[in-house]
Amino acid sequence: ELKVEQNPLFLSMQEGKNYTIYCNYSTTSDRLYWYRQDPGKSLESLFVLLSNGAVKQEGRLMASLDTKARLSTLHITAAVHDLSATYFCAVDIGDFNKFYFGSGTKLNVKP
Amino acid sequence: DVKVTQSSRYLVKRTGEKVFLECVQDMDHENMFWYRQDPGLGLRLIYFSYDVKMKEKGDIPEGYSVSREKKERFSLILESASTNQTSMYLCASRLRGSGNTIYFGEGSWLTVV
Numbered sequence: 001e002l003k004v005e006q007n008p009l010f011l012s013m014q015e016g017k018n019y020t021i022y023c024n025y026s027t028t029s030d031r032l033y034w035y036r037q038d039p040g041k042s043l044e045s046l047f048v049l050l051s052n053g054a055v056k057q058e059g060r061l062m063a064s065l066d067t068k069a070r071l072s073t074l075h076i077t078a079a080v081h082d083l084s085a086t087y088f089c090a091v092d093i094g095d096f097n098k099f100y101f102g103s104g105t106k107l108n109v110k111p
Numbered sequence: 112d113v114k115v116t117q118s119s120r121y122l123v124k125r126t127g128e129k130v131f132l133e134c135v136q137d138m139d140h141e142n143m144f145w146y147r148q149d150p151g152l153g154l155r156l157i158y159f160s161y162d163v164k165m166k167e168k169g170d171i172p173e174g175y176s177v178s179r180e181k182k183e184r185f186s187l188i189l190e191s192a193s194t195n196q197t198s199m200y201l202c203a204s205r206l207r208g209s210g211n212t213i214y215f216g217e218g219s220w221l222t223v224v
Contacts, residue, residue: 033212042201042215043154050210088153090213098167099144099203099213103153 002027004091006102013079014110021074021105023089032065032072033090037104043088047074079109113138115216117202123222130189132219134202140214141207143185145169145177147198148218154201160185161207192223 003026013019023032030051035043047056049065049072056063060083062075072089090101118133136143142161146154146169156169158177166177174196178186185204189196202216 031210042217043213045212045214048210048212092209098156098159098169099205100156101146101154103151 002091002093002100004089004100004102006087006089006105008105009103010106010108012108012110013076015080016078018078019076021076021087021107023072023074023102025070025072025089025091025100027091027093028067028070029091029093030065030067031092033092033099034063034072034074035088035090037086037088039085046087076107079107081109081111083107084109113204113214115202115204115214117200117216117219119219120217121220121222123224124189124192126193126223128189128192128223130192130221130223132187132189132200132202132221134185134187134204134216135183136185136204136214137183138204138206138214139182140204141182142205143179144203144205144213145175145185145187146201146203147171148201149198157187157200189221192221194223197221197223 032049034046037043047063052067054065086104086106088104114137145157160166160179176188200219203213205213
C-alpha cells in the first residue's frame with residue numbers, strides 16, 4: 001500500500017523565520033504535487049514536480065524533489081502571516097494516475 | 112479557469128437516507144475523483160473514474176458507490192447514510208496524462224444525524 005507521509009503535521013513559527021516541510025513516499029514515482037488549503041476552503045495547486053532534482057519557486061515558497069530518496073521538501077523563506085494554511089503533498093502512480101495525499105501540515109505563522 | 116462544481120455545500124441527512132453528491136467539471140477532463148477529508152486523516156480516496164462509465168475503488172469505498180454516465184459529471188452515492196460518514200467530501204478532476212495536476216471543487220460538508 002502506498003504511503004505518503006508529511007512532517008511535521010503542525011508547525012507554528014514566527015514571521016520572518018525559515019522552515020521546511022518534508023514529504024516522504026513509499027513507492028517509485030517521479031510526479032509529486034503540492035497543494036495549499038485555507039480553513040474551510042478547498043485545495044489549490046501550488047507546484048508540480050516531474051523529475052528528479054526538479055525545483056519550483058513561487059514567492060516565499062520553494063519545492064524540490066529527490067526521487068531517489070523518495071522525498072520532496074517545501075521550503076518557506078521569511079514566513080509571513082498570509083502563508084498560514086494547511087499544505088498537502090500528493091503522489092500520482094499507476095496507469096490511471098491515481099493521486100495519494102499526505103496527511104497535511106498545518107502551518108501557523110504568528111505575527 | 113477550470114471549474115469543478117459541487118452541487119451542495121452543506122447537507123444534513125438522517126441515518127439510513129440515500130444521499131447523492133453531484134459534481135460537474137467544465138474542462139473535458141477524463142479523470143474524476145471523490146475524496147473525503149477528516150481531521151488528522153488527510154484526504155482519502157473513495158472512488159476514481161478514468162472515463163465515462165469506468166470506475167475504480169479507492170482506499171475506502173465501503174458504503175459508497177459512484178456513477179459516471181457523462182464525462183462532465185461524477186456522482187457519489189451513499190446508499191444508506193451512517194453517522195460515521197459525516198465528513199467533508201471533495202470532488203476533483205484532471206486531464207489524463209502524467210504531470211497534470213488535480214483541480215478541486217469547493218467541497219460538500221455532510222452531517223448525518
